[in-house]
Amino acid sequence: MIISRTPYRLSFFGGGTDFPEWYLREEGAVLSVTIDKYCYLSCRHLPPFFNIKHRIVWSHIETVSSISEILHPAVREGLRFLGFDDSQGVEIQHQGDLPARSGIGSSSSFSVGLVKALTGMKGGMLGKMELARQAMTLEQDILKETVGSQDQIAAAFGGFNCIRFLRDGQIQVEPVTLSSGRVAELEQSLILLYTGTGRFGSEISKNVTKNFPMRSAELSEMRGMVDKGLSILSGEGSLDEFGRLLHKSWMLKRSLSNEISNATIDEIYQQALDNGAIGGKLSGAGGSGFMLFYVPIPMQAQFLWAMTPYICVPFAFTQSGSSIIYYDGPDQMLNGAEPSGIEGPYQKLGERDLPSLKANGRAKEKTLVGNRA
8 A cells, every 4th residue: 555645735926827828928937835734645456355446435435347437537547647457456545634626736736646656556756846747747638627737836846935837838946945933924924714615626717718818917917926925025024015915916816707706705805804814815716715814913813703704724834745655565765865856947945944834833723723712
């Protein structure tokens, strides 16, 4: 058996410019971070004692005689893509810390974790960029889903990164290097709320990408906010400016399509601003799911009291991307040192180079849960 663990992500700026339909013409950039909420996939060869060939456990339990019968599209096509057939049965089980279709990159985390685990079952090991590229191929080319390229990169690499998408198709991953105090202050100022609904982001994205030719100015400005956000983070001024930039970015994003927001989301957003939030955004493609808010720490008690109808999810930033956390095959280290797979001049920051925020995450969780209680 092999088990992969793949993080979900929060995207701050540049979302939309990571679609190939945009960046292959105009270039794109995204600022994002992975969090300590994960997608887990356990995979093994199914023993030959059953009257089925494959067993897939997700929101359904599938027991089938051939890969072609599998309903889960990513699993079915992922098995084919990676060279599996019906000569030997496979069992795949999925568990996630957060709901699917909620805007935190869960679909791409699933794809990255699936490729990671299935490659490991065959005794292989991929560099981070190759892992992300294969997940992109699965989602964009094989499944024909209208999705961007930032989520696969975030899930494969992990950490706090500026991701740049070039016209020639190359992708550069530049780790964000800040003092531990600055990162902790940002982390402590962010609150993640679940609105309690789900949607298929690919469907919304189809409408958004159709509008790209008419929204060139907005997308260019959104791409430029990545560097503005980095400037705020690396400076010595108040991080409240980061929150104000989030607000400006959300106003631009919701103008890309009338499907990105709705009356319910607008009402939640205004309620948040009325109770201490400086800025925020709906995470992911739009429509529903998680909303991320920048709330100065002194205002968080009032904010949480006012937003009690919604679930607050404590989190911490993480440094690691998709990894194999269990493997009972031959004695070999599938999760050992891996080639970076990075294209371009940037190198991934080692884990020791980023501040450990576990203690801060636990403190925040205690504060948030206490306030909600």
